[in-house]
Amino acid sequence: MNAEIFKYTDTFEFESGRQLEGLEIGFHTYGRLNKEKNNVVWVCHALTANSDVLDWWKGLVGTGFFFNPEEHFIVCANILGSPYGTTSPLSINPVTGQPYYLAYPQFTTRDMVKAHQLLADHLQISNINILIGGSLGGQQAMEWAIIEPERIKNLILIATNAKHSPWGIAFNESQRLAITADRTFYANTPDGGQKGLKAARTIALLSYRTYKTYGITQQEESDDVQDDYRASTYQSYQGQKLVNRFNAYSYWYLTKVMDSHNVGRGRHGVDKALSLIKAKTLVIGISSDVLFPIEEQQYLFRHIPKAAFAELDSFYGHDGFLIETEALTNIFTSFFKTDVKGKIIELQRTA
Ligand SMILES: CC(=O)SCCNC(=O)CCNC(=O)[C@H](O)C(C)(C)COP(=O)(O)OP(=O)(O)OC[C@H]1O[C@@H](n2cnc3c(N)ncnc32)[C@H](O)[C@@H]1OP(=O)(O)O
Numbered sequence: 257m258n259a260e261i262f263k264y265t266d267t268f269e270f271e272s273g274r275q276l277e278g279l280e281i282g283f284h285t286y287g288r289l290n291k292e293k294n295n296v297v298w299v300c301h302a303l304t305a306n307s308d309v310l311d312w313w314k315g316l317v318g319t320g321f322f323f324n325p326e327e328h329f330i331v332c333a334n335i336l337g338s339p340y341g342t343t344s345p346l347s348i349n350p351v352t353g354q355p356y357y358l359a360y361p362q363f364t365t366r367d368m369v370k371a372h373q374l375l376a377d378h379l380q381i382s383n384i385n386i387l388i389g390g391s392l393g394g395q396q397a398m399e400w401a402i403i404e405p406e407r408i409k410n411l412i413l414i415a416t417n418a419k420h421s422p423w424g425i426a427f428n429e430s431q432r433l434a435i436t437a438d439r440t441f442y443a444n445t446p447d448g449g450q451k452g453l454k455a456a457r458t459i460a461l462l463s464y465r466t467y468k469t470y471g472i473t474q475q476e477e478s479d480d481v482q483d484d485y486r487a488s489t490y491q492s493y494q495g496q497k498l499v500n501r502f503n504a505y506s507y508w509y510l511t512k513v514m515d516s517h518n519v520g521r522g523r524h525g526v527d528k529a530l531s532l533i534k535a536k537t538l539v540i541g542i543s544s545d546v547l548f549p550i551e552e553q554q555y556l557f558r559h560i561p562k563a564a565f566a567e568l569d570s571f572y573g574h575d576g577f578l579i580e581t582e583a584l585t586n587i588f589t590s591f592f593k594t595d596v597k598g599k600i601i602e603l604q605r606t607a
Pocket residue numbers: 304305306312474485486487488489490491493494497501575578579
């Protein structure tokens with residue numbers, strides 16, 4: 257299903273003060289807004305996904321699943337800078353008549369939320385019953401719950417953090433170094449930096465999965481192999497898979513967005529910012545996540561006023577938030593049955 261496009265006719269101003277004309281936002285909706293306007297589920301997607309959440313979060317979203325279009329009005333918007341319908345570095349700048357590429361303004365998770373707010377207003381959504389996101393999606397959801405505490409009733413934050421860590425920034429910087437080592441990145445063409453992007457994705461994968469994931473899925477069956485290992489072709493395949501559906505410029509900007517994520521900026525610190533959240537909040541950490549270790553979600557749990565916490569015990573690592581839909585469904589079900597503040601939801605074992 258193609259994304260619908262919302263065209264914003266005013267000038268969009270970024271947190272940095274820079275401006276963009278003719279902002280377009282790609283989005284999907286599923287189901288209908290009910291008469292009481294209280295059935296909205298808003299999904300914030302992560303780094304390279306798109307607004308078709310029914311496609312990439314199968315098992316959680318769709319008829320018969322936890323987020324059910326027959327019951328909920330489900331909305332997902334393609335994030336700023338991403339190439340699935342929203343204005344990105346490959347879009348034409350209406351002022352110059354040329355694609356932006358590296359002239360695209362640098363932006364932040366707060367700018368992403370500002371774009372979501374514009375779309376929510378356009379769709380006449382005044383209240384969001386459940387706002388949910390994992391990873392970069394969780395960073396956006398958290399920002400939104402701080403910026404507009406009254407609009408968000410329930411908040412689900414998965415495998416995410418309040419301030420991007422030096423470790424996460426280092427992973428992103430290594431990926432950008434891979435991209436800029438490919439000099440075609442500076443050519444400003446739609447396929448610029450593709451070899452660099454391929455290498456960058458393989459670096460990222462090492463942070464999304466674990467020693468154990470590779471051990472289980474990429475183990476050689478024979479002791480006699482001396483080259484062309486499964487783990488090697490897997491890396492190469494995954495890098496190319498991203499190149500086939502994404503571009504180096506969007507990737508560059510979106511990794512910078514993650515780096516600058518810090519809910520405490522201009523708000524007297526992270527703890528103070530988190531204390532502003534009014535939503536009933538579920539924080540989920542994944543036991544094997546090396547990119548957003550579980551301590552980061554425990555921190556959120558301790559500082560968000562009405563929070564519950566669940567640990568998802570998965571061998572998939574960070575990407576478990578995209579894969580472990582059955583365990584997530586069980587956790588959500590427990591969470592919505594309780595009103596107890598500070599509850600630790602039973603550990604979910606999947607592997
Ligand atoms: C427009 C679009 O297409 S958007 C696509 C949606 N993407 C998103 O939403 C982004 C978020 N999603 C993701 O990051 C991923 O899809 C995840 C984490 C959910 C799952 O990752 P996957 O790559 O599907 O799973 P996994 O790591 O098991 O790899 C499976 C793939 O690697 C291939 N593979 C596995 N082992 C090897 C190997 N040794 N050598 C080469 N290829 C291999 C499989 O054949 C399979 O290929 P396919 O994707 O073409 O079917």
